[in-house]
Amino acid sequence: MISFRDPWVILCYHGFTSSQRETLDDFCFVSREKFERDLDDVASAGFRFVDLKSGIQNLALGCSTGPLLSLTFDDGFASVFDVAGPLLQKRSIRATCFLPSQLLEQGRKPWFVEVLSAVKRSAKSEFTFFGREFSLQSDTDRSVANRMIQSYLKLLHPLAIHLLIDDLCSELAVSRSCNSPELRLASRSECELAASTKVFEFGAHSASHAIHSQLSMAEVSKEIDESLAWTKELQRGENLFYAYPNGRSGDFTSFCISSLKNRGVVAALSTIPGWNLSLRHRFALRRFCVGPRTDVRKFLSGWRWRIKGF
Numbered sequence: 165m166i167s168f169r170d171p172w173v174i175l176c177y178h179g180f181t182s183s184q185r186e187t188l189d190d191f192c193f194v195s196r197e198k199f200e201r202d203l204d205d206v207a208s209a210g211f212r213f214v215d216l217k218s219g220i221q222n223l224a225l226g227c228s229t230g231p232l233l234s235l236t237f238d239d240g241f242a243s244v245f246d247v248a249g250p251l252l253q254k255r256s257i258r259a260t261c262f263l264p265s266q267l268l269e270q271g272r273k274p275w276f277v278e279v280l281s282a283v284k285r286s287a288k289s290e291f292t293f294f295g296r297e298f299s300l301q302s303d304t305d306r307s308v309a310n311r312m313i314q315s316y317l318k319l320l321h322p323l324a325i326h327l328l329i330d331d332l333c334s335e336l337a338v339s340r341s342c343n344s345p346e347l348r349l350a351s352r353s354e355c356e357l358a359a360s361t362k363v364f365e366f367g368a369h370s371a372s373h374a375i376h377s378q379l380s381m382a383e384v385s386k387e388i389d390e391s392l393a394w395t396k397e398l399q400r401g402e403n404l405f406y407a408y409p410n411g412r413s414g415d416f417t418s419f420c421i422s423s424l425k426n427r428g429v430v431a432a433l434s435t436i437p438g439w440n441l442s443l444r445h446r447f448a449l450r451r452f453c454v455g456p457r458t459d460v461r462k463f464l465s466g467w468r469w470r471i472k473g474f
């Protein structure tokens with residue numbers, strides 16, 4: 165029975181660093197070692213890995229034989245296939261990658277990766293942005309600058325973000341292009357190859373990764389149509405899922421939900437933290453984002469106690 169005792173949990177990862185040390189101090193990048201530990205922790209906490217389709221079926225039937233867990237990877241980083249792929253294959257786990265179609269097609273990076281890269285690469289020891297002074301003397305300073313600038317930019321229209329990243333790069337005296345292999349998004353042919361291994365299936369994650377609540381209705385429709393068409397072609401199947409860019413409460417609207425329903429999407433995923441107990445939030449399924457310092461073992465072994473008060 166799907167219940168507080170036996171929920172469906174969906175975890176959201178982004179990219180991976182290949183070395184043991186988290187070389188990119190950003191929430192979106194975890195090491196291979198940590199991911200492997202997380203997989204072991206999920207299994208030892210009694211959760212069974214299922215793909216998204218099975219998770220939805222269990223919610224629809226209201227039954228399961230124990231707590232379920234699905235893995236998702238947002239944004240299409242090539243490291244998901246290189247680092248996570250072999251670990252998933254070894255354990256016969258199927259996972260879903262949510263891809264921003266236009267960025268992959270054009271070989272571009274999401275804007276937040278451009279911010280991280282510029283702050284990491286700059287040789288300056290301080291800079292000013294948005295009227296605020298930032299220090300770059302230590303790794304911690306750089307991490308703080310990266311986080312704060314990302315949180316400012318999240319509030320803006322994508323065109324404004326694009327222009328401001330030009331300003332940021334000139335302020336930091338770095339070029340906008342970056343060749344770090346850890347920040348690279350996969351190509352279409354790499355996605356096709358990954359699909360053939362049966363480890364990965366794909367969902368749409370908008371075209372340009374613009375936060376939908378910052379867009380006009382026409383812009384939202386374009387983001388959804390373009391990415392659904394691209395993903396359907398890649399996936400060659402109809403069980404299409406969608407993940408909202410950024411995905412927090414307030415990042416998508418009821419117009420987004422009705423647009424996805426009208427286009428036959430099975431379900432949509434948010435990054436609103438929580439477990440899934442019914443189809444009530446089918447177009448805003450709850451997910452827990454995992455960063456380098458998220459203790460998955462503690463998190464999963466503690467969930468029964470934390471919900472005792474419900």
Ligand SMILES: [Zn+2]
Pocket residue numbers: 238239369373408409410
């Ligand atoms: Zn994303």
